[in-house]
Amino acid sequence: xxxxxxxxxxxxxxxxxxxxxxxxxxxxxxxxxxxxxxxxxxxxxxxxxxxxxxxxxxxxxxxxxxxxxxxxxxxxxxxxxxxxxxxxxxxxxxxxxxxxxxxxxxxxxxxxxxxxxxxxxxxxxxxxxxxxxxxxxxxxxxxxxxxxxxxxxxxxxxxxxxxxxxxxxxxxxxxxxxxxxxxxxxxxxxxxxxxxxxxxxxxxxxxxxxxxxxxxxxxxxxxxxxxxxxxxxxxxxxxxxxxxxxxxxxxxxxxxxxxxxxxxxxxxxxxxxxxxxxxxxxxxxxxxxxxxxxxxxxxxxxxxxxxxxxxxxxxxxxxxxxxxxxxxxxxxxxxxxxxxxxxxxxxxxxxxxxxxxxxxxxxxxxxxxxxxxxxxxxxxxxxxxxxxxxxxxxxx
Amino acid sequence: xxxxxxxxxxxxxxxxxxxxxxxxxxxxxxxxxxxxxxxxxxxxxxxxxxxxxxxxxxxxxxxxxxxxxxxxxxxxxxxxxxxxxxxxxxxxxxxxxxxxxxxxxxxxxxxxxxxxxxxxxxxxxxx
Numbered sequence: 001x002x003x004x005x006x007x008x009x010x011x012x013x014x015x016x017x018x019x020x021x022x023x024x025x026x027x028x029x030x031x032x033x034x035x036x037x038x039x040x041x042x043x044x045x046x047x048x049x050x051x052x053x054x055x056x057x058x059x060x061x062x063x064x065x066x067x068x069x070x071x072x073x074x075x076x077x078x079x080x081x082x083x084x085x086x087x088x089x090x091x092x093x094x095x096x097x098x099x100x101x102x103x104x105x106x107x108x109x110x111x112x113x114x115x116x117x118x119x120x121x122x123x124x125x126x127x128x129x130x131x132x133x134x135x136x137x138x139x140x141x142x143x144x145x146x147x148x149x150x151x152x153x154x155x156x157x158x159x160x161x162x163x164x165x166x167x168x169x170x171x172x173x174x175x176x177x178x179x180x181x182x183x184x185x186x187x188x189x190x191x192x193x194x195x196x197x198x199x200x201x202x203x204x205x206x207x208x209x210x211x212x213x214x215x216x217x218x219x220x221x222x223x224x225x226x227x228x229x230x231x232x233x234x235x236x237x238x239x240x241x242x243x244x245x246x247x248x249x250x251x252x253x254x255x256x257x258x259x260x261x262x263x264x265x266x267x268x269x270x271x272x273x274x275x276x277x278x279x280x281x282x283x284x285x286x287x288x289x290x291x292x293x294x295x296x297x298x299x300x301x302x303x304x305x306x307x308x309x310x311x312x313x314x315x316x317x318x319x320x321x322x323x324x325x326x327x328x329x330x331x332x333x334x335x336x337x338x339x340x341x342x343x344x345x346x347x348x349x350x351x352x353x354x355x356x357x358x359x360x361x362x363x364x365x366x367x368x369x370x371x372x373x374x375x376x377x378x379x380x381x382x383x384x385x386x387x388x389x390x391x392x393x394x395x396x
Numbered sequence: 397x398x399x400x401x402x403x404x405x406x407x408x409x410x411x412x413x414x415x416x417x418x419x420x421x422x423x424x425x426x427x428x429x430x431x432x433x434x435x436x437x438x439x440x441x442x443x444x445x446x447x448x449x450x451x452x453x454x455x456x457x458x459x460x461x462x463x464x465x466x467x468x469x470x471x472x473x474x475x476x477x478x479x480x481x482x483x484x485x486x487x488x489x490x491x492x493x494x495x496x497x498x499x500x501x502x503x504x505x506x507x508x509x510x511x512x513x514x515x516x517x518x519x520x521x522x523x
Contacts, residue, residue: 112473
């Protein structure tokens with residue numbers, strides 16, 4: 001039996017679709033069988049006796065992500081969609097047929113795989129064509145957020161540019177701001193901006209549907225279990241949207257997100273309410289256990305904006321935390337308390353100085369503290385310029 | 397005189413007499429005949445015993461950086477290339493015909509070598 005790497009009984013007769021790397025022969029290429037099944041193939045090893053080739057079954061969407069460089073060549077083989085690879089050992093001795101077996105990626109030596117970070121980076125049309133968000137989320141390992149925007153007075157699948165850009169810009173801003181809570185950061189840093197970044201994948205009919213996806217791919221080995229950060233931010237956003245214009249629900253859901261999220265969320269709702277009659281959000285995650293939907297009418301948006309403004313202007317947010325007292329000065333009326341999530345540093349309120357637990361507070365000891373959070377806005381831009389914390393109460 | 401196993405249309409009509417300086421990944425120092433065996437010669441069964449223009453050609457680069465980039469990628473992937481080195485050779489028409497056949501590396505060329513030629517003698521390992 002003759003050995004032909006494009007004629008493998010288990011895979012069918014294959015035809016090369018595109019050769020990515022060539023040295024004396026194709027060493028990295030995509031191919032397709034008669035049924036249309038795609039494979040990415042790499043020459044993994046060669047010695048005096050045989051050649052070893054690895055085949056990873058790929059969907060069209062995933063191949064586009066590999067081709068464009070979003071998924072590196074290492075992960076294309078180390079983390080295949082099918083969960084396994086086909087290994088072909090092709091002997092030089094013509095009398096012996098090739099050997100085919102299915103292997104788990106962890107059975108393949110790392111030095112047979114492309115190195116992590118090796119990318120094709122070829123210009124690729126990555127717009128999805130009629131594929132379901134579930135398929136893209138799974139094959140691309142990306143968080144997908146679909147927005148259905150019903151623009152006022154628009155009856156075609158079109159969107160006015162300025163309102164649309166305001167909506168998308170303020171959506172990214174609120175995701176970034178929620179990200180600062182997860183990263184325990186006072187501001188949106190470059191790292192947070194990069195991690196939280198959403199990309200526009202496509203638009204479609206159904207009022208006006210906008211499909212967004214996390215720019216970063218979800219790490220199969222860690223993010224799937226604990227949730228990607230951007231996925232967690234989308235989840236929090238959906239929680240806020242589902243609170244609608246219910247004051248108590250909004251207060252509850254904003255509780256751990258801090259007041260600065262309220263400001264950013266209010267701006268997002270304002271951009272929506274100015275041009276959209278109603279809206280629906282659908283989140284699809286690579287993790288099938290995660291995802292959700294939310295929707296708001298224009299009336300709900302306007303009511304929610306009023307409530308959020310009241311929160312910010314009239315009711316400084318108070319919340320209770322438990323953490324370790326790291327520093328305190330009664331003469332200077334300052335404190336520094338560290339929880340597992342964040343460091344709170346600020347002033348001790350005059351009334352708190354009357355409390356026995358405050359006067360006798362011991363450093364490095366764990367306390368439950370009531371904290372008031374206030375924000376300062378820039379007079380020119382209206383943006384939050386500083387978040388201040390005040391210790392109201394302390395107990396053991 | 398071309399090797400007997402070359403198909404009728406090989407080298408292709410667009411190929412030109414070999415000339416200029418090219419670079420090739422080799423296993424031996426100094427380069428040896430084994431470094432210049434065509435894929436078909438090495439493993440005809442792998443090609444169902446059917447020689448083609450492609451599997452009778454040898455890969456060379458006109459730009460040494462392309463060879464270096466390819467070597468860096470391949471040496472981490474295919475163990476055969478772990479100890480490969482880049483050899484520089486100045487071609488002349490007695491060494492065959494050459495044609496640009498770009499891959500990821502734009503300077504990739506295919507070289508078809510006549511039966512009597514000994515290209516390894518003009519290739520030197522780069523320091």
